[in-house]
Amino acid sequence: LFILAYEGCQLLDITGPAAVFGAANEAARRQVYDLAIVSPDGGAVATNSGVAIQTRRFGGQPDTLLVAGGSRGLPAVTARTDVRRWLQRVSPRAKRYGSVCTGAFVLAAAGLLDGRTVATHWSAVSRLASYRPGLRVDGDAIFVRDGRVWTSAGITTGIDMALAMIEEDGGKRVADRVAAQLVLHARRPGFQSQFSELLSAQARRDDPLSAVLAWANEHLDTLDVETLARRAGVSVRTLHRLCAATQGTTPAKLIERLRADRARVLLGTTALALKEVAGRCGFRDGAQLTRSFARCFGLSPRSYRLLQGRPRA
DNA sequence: TTAGATAACCGCCAGT
DNA sequence: ACACTGGCGGTTATCT
Numbered sequence: 220l221f222i223l224a225y226e227g228c229q230l231l232d233i234t235g236p237a238a239v240f241g242a243a244n245e246a247a248r249r250q251v252y253d254l255a256i257v258s259p260d261g262g263a264v265a266t267n268s269g270v271a272i273q274t275r276r277f278g279g280q281p282d283t284l285l286v287a288g289g290s291r292g293l294p295a296v297t298a299r300t301d302v303r304r305w306l307q308r309v310s311p312r313a314k315r316y317g318s319v320c321t322g323a324f325v326l327a328a329a330g331l332l333d334g335r336t337v338a339t340h341w342s343a344v345s346r347l348a349s350y351r352p353g354l355r356v357d358g359d360a361i362f363v364r365d366g367r368v369w370t371s372a373g374i375t376t377g378i379d380m381a382l383a384m385i386e387e388d389g390g391k392r393v394a395d396r397v398a399a400q401l402v403l404h405a406r407r408p409g410f411q412s413q414f415s416e417l418l419s420a421q422a423r424r425d426d427p428l429s430a431v432l433a434w435a436n437e438h439l440d441t442l443d444v445e446t447l448a449r450r451a452g453v454s455v456r457t458l459h460r461l462c463a464a465t466q467g468t469t470p471a472k473l474i475e476r477l478r479a480d481r482a483r484v485l486l487g488t489t490a491l492a493l494k495e496v497a498g499r500c501g502f503r504d505g506a507q508l509t510r511s512f513a514r515c516f517g518l519s520p521r522s523y524r525l526l527q528g529r530p531r532a
Numbered sequence: 533t534t535a536g537a538t539a540a541c542c543g544c545c546a547g548t
Numbered sequence: 549a550c551a552c553t554g555g556c557g558g559t560t561a562t563c564t
Contacts, residue, residue, distance in 0.1 A: 444540065454554045459541065471540055471562095507563080 221281035223302075223325070224274050225256045227292025230266035230437075231374050232319040236285060239381035242397045243389070251389070255281075259302050267291060277305050284313050288320025288340065288374070297328040306331060315384070315474065317369030319377035327351045337370040338363040342490050356488070427451065428465055436477050439501035444470045474501075479515035482508055486524050493520055 220240060222233050235255060240252040258264045267289060283328030284306075296302060306329040310316045318326050323339045326332050327350050336355040339347045348356040357363050362371035362380040371380040378401075387393035410484075431451040434440060447470055448458040455470075462470050478500045485496045497508035512520045 227561090455540090456542085456554055456556095457552085463542090469541065503563085510562090 220252045220254050220283040221257050221277075221279075221285070222254070223271060223277065223284065223286045223296075224264050224266070225287070225289065225292045225296045225323070226258075227267050227295075228264070228287040228289035228322075229320055229374060230268045230270050230272070232287035232289075232322065232377050233266070233272065235375060236319065236381035237379040238401065238494065239378055239397060242400045243385050243393065246393065246400060247389070252283075259296060259299050277302060280309050280312055282314045284309060284316040285369075285377075286318040286322035286325045288318065288322040290321065293321060293324055296325050299492055302514065303329040313367070315367045315369055317371070317380070319371050319380070320374055321347075323347055323349065323370050326368075327354060332368065332370070335365045335368045335370075336363055337368065338372045338376075339370065340373045341487065342486070344484075348488070353499050428461055430479070432473065434475065436481075439474075439478050439481060440498075442474055442501055444474070447474065467520050475511050476515060478502060479511050482512060482520065483516070483523065486520050496520070 223234065229337050237254055237256070242250055244250050256272060256274045257277040258274035259277065261274055263271045264274050265271045286306075302325075306316075306326065310329075310331050316326070316331070318337075318339075320340045321343050323332060323337055324343075324347065327347065330351070332354050333351060334353045336357055337347070338357050338360045348354065360372065361376040362369065362383065364383070369380055369384065371376075371377050376426055382394050382398055385397055428451070431447065434450060435447055444458065445455055448455045449459075451458055453461065458470050460489055462468055462473060466473060468476075481500045482496055482502070485491055485499060489496075491499075493505040493508060497503070497505050500508065501506040502511060509519055512518070512523070516523065
């Protein structure tokens with residue numbers, strides 16, 4: 220199992236999955252995964268946080284190959300023809316390959332994502348979609364599996380994806396045990412919105428709200444506090460208490476957050492008019508969306524879109 | 533911007 | 549006694 224690192228890549232994209240596979244080895248009491256961190260030139264590689272990791276030069280045939288994301292170092296790796304050629308040679312024979320975060324650009328540059336549906340960091344969704352023709356980006360998922368190709372969204376979602384790989388290899392029980400070992404209270408499925416991460420991260424403990432929140436996220440139109448309470452099978456009063464205790468917030472704020480999250484995805488990945496975006500997220504109108512968006516993110520939908528349109532990883 | 537209308541919030545208390 | 553729930557109603561926030 221190889222993870223491709225490079226100068227300026229994201230440290231957690233490497234250490235997150237590495238910790239998960241390492242924990243799987245410990246749980247199994249034998250080396251199920253033979254982990255190697257590789258890089259274009261080998262040796263010590265400085266990650267974006269300044270922490271250096273030891274690597275060896277790429278080469279050989281992995282059964283699983285993951286590419287870490289990064290911002291500064293990304294152009295340099297994607298430009299390396301020797302790395303691209305190696306990726307193109309080993310990926311057809313790998314059991315699976317994929318990326319974490321913006322690592323998708325490295326695979327895309329090698330043409331290995333053509334015709335696939337993939338995930339990447341939310342700030343890079345539109346840029347990746349236009350990077351190669353015939354590449355579809357799911358801007359909402361935290362990770363996507365398309366055949367042998369696994370791609371995950373921002374940073375920590377690499378951990379969730381690694382767990383899903385372990386589940387594929389060793390079954391649900393093994394994956395659950397690894398998750399428990401790492402004190403990840405609940406594993407997140409790939410289709411979960413990357414913008415609801417805050418909510419779902421809070422909902423990791425098996426609290427009674429996580430299920431109803433997932434439902435809420437699919438029914439953002441016609442949703443209000445009373446509907447949510449009915450769905451949860453409790454009174455409005457109790458729903459308030461549950462929200463305060465488990466999420467540290469109120470039901471209406473939770474709903475608003477889900478709506479604003481959805482709006483952020485649509486604004487970043489589509490050219491839909493504000494009014495249309497508002498409608499799809501359950502806001503009454505554009506003005507409502509603008510106010511709510513500002514409350515949640517501190518800027519207007521329009522400003523957000525302008526920022527999105529200016530590529531910067 | 534303002535005001536009247538509506539929805540959400542939460543302390544309190546009684547019931548289970 | 550304890551833990552929890554649900555309804556009431558005044559206050560506050562948000563919407564139109």
